[in-house]
Amino acid sequence: MAAVWDEQKGGEGPAPAATLASQILARADRDVTFVMRLVGESQSSLVRHFIMFIETELAKRGMSYSVHPLLRPFVETHARELSDFVLQGIGLRHQFGLQTIETMAGDPARLLRVDLWDSLQSHVNDAQQHFVSDARGLQRILDQIESSA
Template identity: 80%
Template sequence: MATVWDEQNGGEGSTTAAAIASQILARADRDVTFVVQLLGESQDLLVRHFIVFIEVELAKRSIGYGAHPLLRPFIETHARELSEFVLKGIGLRHQFGLQAVETMAGDPARLLRVDLWDSLQSHINDAQQHFVSGIGGLHRILAQIEAGA
């Protein structure tokens, strides 16, 4: 028969689902977190924002959809990557322990909304600056493709 570790008894034994649930909740203040995650229409809004942002930045550098047949998938892929950067950053920035969620009410919830707005703006700006900082590489690649054609 297989043996199992029983932390309560300091050795082997079996534990019921209720006992495990109790052990987990005993650690909830340090181990259980709630993470802010943007879903649905908000994700779509963010991707569409980055598509337009990338199109505008490329147009400033005279790069349009006629420059290369794979430019549209490039834009869509990078828009999703920039969106993912923002969404993951928000999730990492806004993790709340069980105790914090239990005590949150009224004004703290409003402060959370303001803090979330600040984080969103900051992460979106960071993503945009990151894209703009690397755009010269795309311009060089397209120039090389054009020269080789």
């Protein structure tokens, strides 16, 4: 790191901001991306969905808030984790290069909306499947919590 620092000090100094901006924009087609991000009510809807989903799955296994006092924070935490999984997946799946954004014309918004719908459905299903596949281990975790209390 010191060699890099010394090398930079010995040069002419940093490029002017305009030069740097030009260099970055010259690589924009491959280095600049726009990432889709769901915010606001959509995030809240995802969390609410996963809370109800987890509560339903736990009820099928005989677990309720009245039986397990620490269940509510567990459900809320896992609902947020599943929501984060979906939101991150959407962001990773829907990255658009600058050139793509610049050339969108006609009806790409409708295609994007359909693609987003497919991705949302797929990520929500994946998150639910992951939770259900790990739900059997949940009973062991809750039993351990109860025995420690």
